[in-house]
Amino acid sequence: MTNHIVDLKNTDCALIMGSNAAENHPISMRWLLKARDTRGAKIIHVDPRYTRTSARADLYTPLRSGTDIAFLGGMIKYIIDNELYHRDYVVNYTNASYLIKDEFDFHDGLFSGWDKENKKYDVSSWDYQADANGLPLTDPSLQNPRCVFQLMKKHYERYDIDTVCKITGTPKNKYLEVLKTFCATGAPDKTGTILYAMGITQHTVGAQNIRAFAIVQLLLGNMGRPGGGINALRGENNVQGATDMALLFHIIPGYVDSPMNTADNKDLISFIRKVTPGAAKLPFTNLAEFRELVKAGFPNSGWKIHTSKWVVSMLKAWYGKAATPGNDFAYHYLPKRDEKKNYSHIAMFEAMHRGEIEGLFVNGSNPVVGGPNSNKEQEALTKLKWMVSIDLWANETAEFWTHQAWDRPVKNPDVPRMTPAEIGTEVFFLPAAAVYEKEGTAAQTGRWVQYRWKGAEPVGDSKSDLWIYNELVKKIKQKYGASKRKEDEPIVNMTWDYDDEHGHDDIMKVALELCGYNVADGKPVEGFAKLADDGSTACGCWVYCGAMTFKDGKNIYKPQLRKKDDPSGLGIHPEWGWAWPMNRRIVYNRCSVQPDGVTPWPGDAKRQLVKWDPLALADPKNPTSLGSWVGVDVPDFIKTTGPDKAAFTSPFIMRPEGKGCLFAAKNSLKDGPFPEHYEPWESPTVNIMNKQNLNPAVKVWEPDKQGTRDKYPIIGTTYRVVEHWQTGALTRNLPWLAELMPDMMVELSEELAKEKGIKNGHNVVISTSRGDVKAVACVTKRFKPFNINGQYIHQIGLLWQFGFKGYATGDPANRLTPHIGDANAMCPEYKAWLCDIRRA
Amino acid sequence: MRVTRRQFLKVTGATAASLAVVDLGFDMTATASAIKGVRTRNVTPTPTVCPYCASGCGLMVYSERDAAGRFVKLLSVQGDPDNPINQGGACSKGAAMFNLREIYEEGTGKQVINPKRVQKPMYRAPGSDKWEEKDWDWMLDKIADRIKETRDSSFIHKEKIADGSEIIVNRTEKIASLGGSGLDNEEAYVLSKMMRSLGVVYLETQARI
Numbered sequence A: 001m002t003n004h005i006v007d008l009k010n011t012d013c014a015l016i017m018g019s020n021a022a023e024n025h026p027i028s029m030r031w032l033l034k035a036r037d038t039r040g041a042k043i044i045h046v047d048p049r050y051t052r053t054s055a056r057a058d059l060y061t062p063l064r065s066g067t068d069i070a071f072l073g074g075m076i077k078y079i080i081d082n083e084l085y086h087r088d089y090v091v092n093y094t095n096a097s098y099l100i101k102d103e104f105d106f107h108d109g110l111f112s113g114w115d116k117e118n119k120k121y122d123v124s125s126w127d128y129q130a131d132a133n134g135l136p137l138t139d140p141s142l143q144n145p146r147c148v149f150q151l152m153k154k155h156y157e158r159y160d161i162d163t164v165c166k167i168t169g170t171p172k173n174k175y176l177e178v179l180k181t182f183c184a185t186g187a188p189d190k191t192g193t194i195l196y197a198m199g200i201t202q203h204t205v206g207a208q209n210i211r212a213f214a215i216v217q218l219l220l221g222n223m224g225r226p227g228g229g230i231n232a233l234r235g236e237n238n239v240q241g242a243t244d245m246a247l248l249f250h251i252i253p254g255y256v257d258s259p260m261n262t263a264d265n266k267d268l269i270s271f272i273r274k275v276t277p278g279a280a281k282l283p284f285t286n287l288a289e290f291r292e293l294v295k296a297g298f299p300n301s302g303w304k305i306h307t308s309k310w311v312v313s314m315l316k317a318w319y320g321k322a323a324t325p326g327n328d329f330a331y332h333y334l335p336k337r338d339e340k341k342n343y344s345h346i347a348m349f350e351a352m353h354r355g356e357i358e359g360l361f362v363n364g365s366n367p368v369v370g371g372p373n374s375n376k377e378q379e380a381l382t383k384l385k386w387m388v389s390i391d392l393w394a395n396e397t398a399e400f401w402t403h404q405a406w407d408r409p410v411k412n413p414d415v416p417r418m419t420p421a422e423i424g425t426e427v428f429f430l431p432a433a434a435v436y437e438k439e440g441t442a443a444q445t446g447r448w449v450q451y452r453w454k455g456a457e458p459v460g461d462s463k464s465d466l467w468i469y470n471e472l473v474k475k476i477k478q479k480y481g482a483s484k485r486k487e488d489e490p491i492v493n494m495t496w497d498y499d500d501e502h503g504h505d506d507i508m509k510v511a512l513e514l515c516g517y518n519v520a521d522g523k524p525v526e527g528f529a530k531l532a533d534d535g536s537t538a539c540g541c542w543v544y545c546g547a548m549t550f551k552d553g554k555n556i557y558k559p560q561l562r563k564k565d566d567p568s569g570l571g572i573h574p575e576w577g578w579a580w581p582m583n584r585r586i587v588y589n590r591c592s593v594q595p596d597g598v599t600p601w602p603g604d605a606k607r608q609l610v611k612w613d614p615l616a617l618a619d620p621k622n623p624t625s626l627g628s629w630v631g632v633d634v635p636d637f638i639k640t641t642g643p644d645k646a647a648f649t650s651p652f653i654m655r656p657e658g659k660g661c662l663f664a665a666k667n668s669l670k671d672g673p674f675p676e677h678y679e680p681w682e683s684p685t686v687n688i689m690n691k692q693n694l695n696p697a698v699k700v701w702e703p704d705k706q707g708t709r710d711k712y713p714i715i716g717t718t719y720r721v722v723e724h725w726q727t728g729a730l731t732r733n734l735p736w737l738a739e740l741m742p743d744m745m746v747e748l749s750e751e752l753a754k755e756k757g758i759k760n761g762h763n764v765v766i767s768t769s770r771g772d773v774k775a776v777a778c779v780t781k782r783f784k785p786f787n788i789n790g791q792y793i794h795q796i797g798l799l800w801q802f803g804f805k806g807y808a809t810g811d812p813a814n815r816l817t818p819h820i821g822d823a824n825a826m827c828p829e830y831k832a833w834l835c836d837i838r839r840a
Numbered sequence B: 001m002r003v004t005r006r007q008f009l010k011v012t013g014a015t016a017a018s019l020a021v022v023d024l025g026f027d028m029t030a031t032a033s034a035i036k037g038v039r040t041r042n043v044t045p046t047p048t049v050c051p052y053c054a055s056g057c058g059l060m061v062y063s064e065r066d067a068a069g070r071f072v073k074l075l076s077v078q079g080d081p082d083n084p085i086n087q088g089g090a091c092s093k094g095a096a097m098f099n100l101r102e103i104y105e106e107g108t109g110k111q112v113i114n115p116k117r118v119q120k121p122m123y124r125a126p127g128s129d130k131w132e133e134k135d136w137d138w139m140l141d142k143i144a145d146r147i148k149e150t151r152d153s154s155f156i157h158k159e160k161i162a163d164g165s166e167i168i169v170n171r172t173e174k175i176a177s178l179g180g181s182g183l184d185n186e187e188a189y190v191l192s193k194m195m196r197s198l199g200v201v202y203l204e205t206q207a208r209i
């Protein structure tokens, strides 16, 4: 979330798309209802199915799964055509005025630079025109035909209301009502929020769906302001934190690209050059020279100009004394992935299925239920030599080798069936303690990091995950002993000192390393601006730097703060826990004040978060330097950036251009600088917006498994219910919840039920080219057939939270879903595929 | 306070069926006053945060402690009234957190550890159709062996790259790691550090899917 849960109370209008917030994030709904009660906010829900969220909304409209860009592209056009955009905001805070290279173009669903052979884009034309100093050329009047605003206008000209509704199946009058209601937040005294969840991300155009949100919110001037923002309702309690810690192949902690096996990654200096925006052509051959350049500042860099400090501090935290200026701070210890390979979830299981992976760690995860194409993923597990599962329960993945695991409702020769005797995988199950049987922090969806204290002892011999990893690494280190082999150095020299004086793991020791300490005295680094790239600071993840502070002779871990005061009345609660970065509750908050830095947006003084105070002391130790950003939230801005600097009106400090990107320049995305509508991989219709059916930059893993409309005429999607969580391991094993929602079900419209002779409560079988599942039919008015470009098309929805273990059991819906993912994030397309349904 | 299965279903089931679920109608203040009744001695409230959706609702774990402060038994888990996110509320999942550890046995109503919780490390040999209980030391030792065998036999230390030069790549593509979004930050951090130092590049969490 750019904002946070409590901030929802400040909104004038909420657009909920691809989320059933009332069911899956009930608390968020409470704050929206408060906004409605106290400020008359409107709630809009857009979803293929009428849900509990729709029931609480002021306005509901359906759309066919996988057509969000058409829906939002039409909104962009509506905003521009009716001049509803927040002009001052757009001109000053976005790249609307930037001129784009003449070579940039778009034809027949393809952007310029398409490389047909390699099925990818050469992005060099997706760039700004620059002056002699490399600074982008602009036209603040927004009239130049090559400026982003005009190009965007041209791009979305095709997204007229009729075409959009033919694609999405949305009733025209409802669509218009949504446009009118949400786009009213373009008024300077209004803000609107967008809430989304997996209904937006789990598509072959997932990242571009969110880009479309970004364009809408930037045009309406809704970013960086209370009640605004783009707000992901994330599904797992600490999925934010796991991402921050980079449990993802493509990054290292703190959102820095992970190194690859290429010349520009070969040593620390090459790597710094590559990952620091604006550094590519600068003259430096060592860190000392680079430091001087950073001090002087260089164009097109933004806050990431400091990347070297984050990387070196991380290396120092990981490899301690072995990380020295003389050896690139042990940069060579880091694994370099193969630039030609993808290592994401789907790719991992494809490789496993080919027998390329020997050992797998499953850390509280359950791909046999939750993975896409789970029949295939389950089969992939049989090809492992060994697997370690760490969990509270022996879930479906831990027991993938049992007889029960291979039960299928239908004999299907295309679906594997195995017996335990045939499965050679050695399985180690390690019982983990539950959340309140241990202590530690979690970052919730609004980036608030909160401490969880230990309220009970772990059951039996179960242990906290920290204990498990700590003891395991101690064992591994023992096995490698004092090995002198070069390849063993990363293990032998890895710092691993988390025991207290009694030999027990000490969470505060981990926390201090994670948040950063000064190497000389071991005291916490008080914020990432103080990190250095000379080896004097160590910090595991720079975005958490500042969460540990030294006060009154001891370390204070700020996530433990529990002061609930809210001086601003905006729900900021600055001393409740801690939010990254630097306890900022609303990011990009520079946008909550006019370009002059002082004046609130007309009529919106109450929601101004920060301002430039020319008389404030920037540094209490230096009374001669006046002028600083101050406010009720921690300014998301370099404090001393005054009106004399060009960056004064550049609120998006993590971007090289400092502006919100209507046009995503260069390699920001793999599939285009503007979102464009493409059909899902399995679609019941053809793309009428352009000549490409599928997003061209997507990797097709299993071309032979693409279901077609003649065999599978119905759109399938998946979702959750309030009683169950994710794969159900943490809820179907709880008797109270299992009883509340005991059965695997599929929801279908009355019209489809009639066609198929299915009645409420019937057992039915749903099939795709990948498998079959059994479910109880729930015939409802909540689904309605769509009119898609003149065709009558049905959509059904399945719970994906069932499996063969626990108190409540049922078939995993993911036995149906495809192995195909988004072009950028590789998020699987769980939400739109083709299937058929019949009585069992 | 004993919340029976029936009582739980009555409260949360009713809310699920009505609009109240979105108001978090399982109003914990009612049960909080009931809790006061059992606060005769040594009842310790401990703040935690819900492990389900990422809203981050605060919850209070009430446990009975002995005179030395040692944990005796779980009493209940309730919404944390101080937490600004949920102000004491919880949805049906948060409200069922007691069950994560303990349940009331069907029939007898006795409070027991949730029998689905695994209490001992377990091992499944290749081709076997059953688990065997093992101790921690045996398990961790074997796992460390497997990691070492696989890593050492598959490790790529140096690699020739496109321009003909050689670079150190220190990776293994034969070990993969999945999950971790249910871990605490400190745990996720040490997992990330451990895996990368082993050379693991197939490193993924639920954020991807």
Ligand code: SF4
Binding pocket: A024, A025, A026, A027, B050, B051, B052, B053, B054, B055, B056, B057, B086, B089, B090, B091, B092, B093, B094, B095
């Ligand atoms: S109590 Fe419910 S709404 Fe709150 S964090 Fe837990 S699952 Fe989410």
